[in-house]
Amino acid sequence: MSTPAILTVDDDPNVSRAVARDLRRHYGENYRVVRASSGTEALDALRELKLRGQQVAVLLADYRMPQMNGIEFLESAMDLYPRARRVLLTAYADTDAAINAINLVDLDHYLLKPWNPPEEHLYPVVDDLLQSWLATPDAATAELRVVGHRWSAHSYKIRDFLARNLVPFRWYVADDPEGARLLAAAGLTADDVPLVVTAEGKTLVQPNEAELAGNIGLTTNPASDFYDVIVVGAGPAGLGSAVYAASEGLRTVLVERRATGGQAGQSSRIENYLGFPDGVSGAQLTERARRQALKFGAELLSAREVTALETCGSARVVHFADGSRIAAHSVVLATGVSYRMLDVPGCADLTGRGVYYGSAATEAPGCKDQDVYIVGGANSAGQAAVYFSRYASRVHMLIRGEDLRRSMSRYLIDQIDAIENITVHPFTQVCEGGGDDHLEHLTLVDTRTNEQTRVDASWLFIFIGAEPGTDWLDGVVARDEHGFVLTGPDLLSGGKRPAGWRPDRDPYHLEASVPGVFAAGDVRSDSVKRVASAVGEGAMAISLVHRYLEGQ
DSSP states (O other): OOOOEEEEEOSSHHHHHHHHHHHHHHHTTTSEEEEESSHHHHHHHHHHHHHTTOOEEEEEEESOOSSSOHHHHHHHHHHHOTTSEEEEEEOGGGHHHHHHHHHHSOOOEEEESOOOSHHHHTHHHHHHHHHHHHHSOOOOOOOEEEEEOTTOHHHHHHHHHHHHTTOOEEEEETTSHHHHHHHHHTTOOGGGOOEEEOTTSOEEESOOHHHHHHHTTOOOSOSOSEEEEEEEOOSHHHHHHHHHHHHTTOOEEEEOSSOTTTTGGGOSOBOSSTTOTTOBOHHHHHHHHHHHHHHTTOEEEOSOOEEEEEEETTEEEEEETTSOEEEEEEEEEOOOOBOOOOOSTTTGGGBTTTEEESOOGGGGGGGTTSEEEEEOOSHHHHHHHHHHTTTSSEEEEEOSSSSSTTTSOHHHHHHHHHOTTEEEETTEEEEEEEOSSSOOEEEEEETTTOOEEEEEOSOEEEOOOOBOOOGGGTTTSOBOTTSOBOOGGGGOBTTBOOTTOOSSSOOOTTBOSSTTEEEOGGGBTTOOOSHHHHHHHHHHHHHHHHHHHHTO
């Protein structure tokens, strides 16, 4: 493992040089001292260190910096290196801000400037922090290597799974020299990809998601067979439920089929979520929530597909695809929705090979200087358009309506209007796609005139509709005509409770037609399709779980 880093950031060149000089003089033999002149530059340096699998022991940030002050930097740095020790450099007049930062960013210490002599004011502090960090350092980032074909759907699926679970990996194309060397070392050929090589040297040939999860440190097996609450789905609603349930002492297990965050986790930038005036990526927001749930003691099972829900007396039993099962007093359904398939000739066979559902952020660098087509006009499509505009020569948004006003937030519309290489095509749909080993062309139709246009295209990202994927609840939980779970007052018909309802009360607000089963977020019928409301419903579901358990 390479030498751990101590990072210091200060916009004053004199102070920056002085602190770096003092740190190198005392710690340079065992630590690499990295110096940055702004919070943005420092975050870029941290991202590079993270990608290289290097450790960071201590962060020292000046409080008074333009654009991003030291507290804001340290708060963002926590997402990259949560175990790094954090120090705020401050003048005497700013000590109140430093004290407040102790709670805001879990500040470990603040240092008054100037710290001369360092032997008395700097080194003893850093010595203690390094000793603390060495006792529980960042887990060494093992380098995972993936070898595959550029236009392989299975290779894309592996990369997307790793990226959405925030697992760092290195990607090699099979016919690149290093990719070929890895295949040869494993005794494989280019026909055998995707190949995953773990840091320990274990090779996984064409692994499924469950096999991959079990070999990269994700938990796939429950620690118990009975819980207070099972939360199905780790999107914003499920994460909200897990955090509140575990923090209130309930034995909680959170089950996720693919990756935490759901559709929200794929958002490149969420700018209308409370408390983040500068916006936050979906991955960053959900990773914080995941860490929070784990901190309170919730279990998180990854790559586990739930196939059935069963009532056994007072227990609620969840069945998995592999035939195993777990039970609990209560269940929260927070499975969200998935994008609807684009049902046009030629596209289904090209999924993962130029046709993608959702933002597929791993593909963005490959779109450089090419045209990108996006189907959909809601917020998720708008966020993707803004994100891909940084790479593509032009982003084409294809929408069925006249404009974006009916389906998209105003702030996103304004952003899109201001970006020169985004073009919105109203009354336009895809009617055909085609290509050999990957997408090569699309046929677009103007729905007003039926005029068709064929365009060269290698990238199509689809954000249409919302399918709840609740067929596994058929015959158990009441759903509306679109498959969304009915809850609370929606279950009452003419003042009568749903068939088979036994408690001597009406269903609670988020309770489904099976007592003790609750629905939160997008999977619930007539819910508000926003991240904030999903988190709120997740928390509310737990308060109703408590009420349900008290009545048992």
